[in-house]
Amino acid sequence: QVQLVESGGGLVQPGGSLTLSCVGSGHLFSIHTWAWYRQAPGQDREFVASILRNGGSPGYGNFVKGRFTMSKNDAGNTVYLRMTNLQPEDTATYYCHVRRSGPDTWGQGTQVTVSS
Numbered sequence: 001q002v003q004l005v006e007s008g009g010g011l012v013q014p015g016g017s018l019t020l021s022c023v024g025s026g027h028l029f030s031i032h033t034w035a036w037y038r039q040a041p042g043q044d045r046e047f048v049a050s051i052l053r054n055g056g057s058p059g060y061g062n063f064v065k066g067r068f069t070m071s072k073n074d075a076g077n078t079v080y081l082r083m084t085n086l087q088p089e090d091t092a093t094y095y096c097h098v099r100r101s102g103p104d105t106w107g108q109g110t111q112v113t114v115s116s
Contacts, residue, residue: 002026002105004096009110012086016114020081022096022107028053030100034079036070038092038112048094049081086114 008020024031035050049070051058058070069082079096091114096107 001102002028002031002098002100004098004105004107006094006096006107006110009094009112011113011115013116014087014114016086017082017084018086018112020083020094020096020110020112022079022081024077024079024096024098027100027102028077030102031098032101033099034070034072035097035099036079036081036094037097038090038094039109040092043092045095046092051079083112086112088114090114 003025004022006020006022008018012018031053033050033052036048037045038048039045047061049058049060049068051070051072067085072079091112093109093111095109098105
């Protein structure tokens with residue numbers, strides 16, 4: 001099993017920045033891909049970014065437009081989502097997700113609210 005814990009969400013003004021973290025524990029060797037998704041009230045969950053456990057360039061959703069950067073630490077147990085130039089439409093619960101050899105796993109989510 002894998003457990004994921006997100007942190008770093010909060011309230012930020014338009015144009016501001018936040019960095020989300022997702023710490024994984026358990027059978028991390030079983031992970032193939034780390035990803036971030038988000039879900040706003042009344043909307044479907046939306047892909048934000050992903051990165052392979054073994055490295056390579058991250059992939060991003062079309063709406064990102066260079067504002068977000070996903071990265072991971074050398075230990076391979078934490079991924080980050082650096083978000084800049086945040087706008088009200090970025091308001092959502094952000095979820096960490098892993099695809100693995102076993103059931104996919106989701107974190108509990110961290111709320112990001114962009115408002116003046």
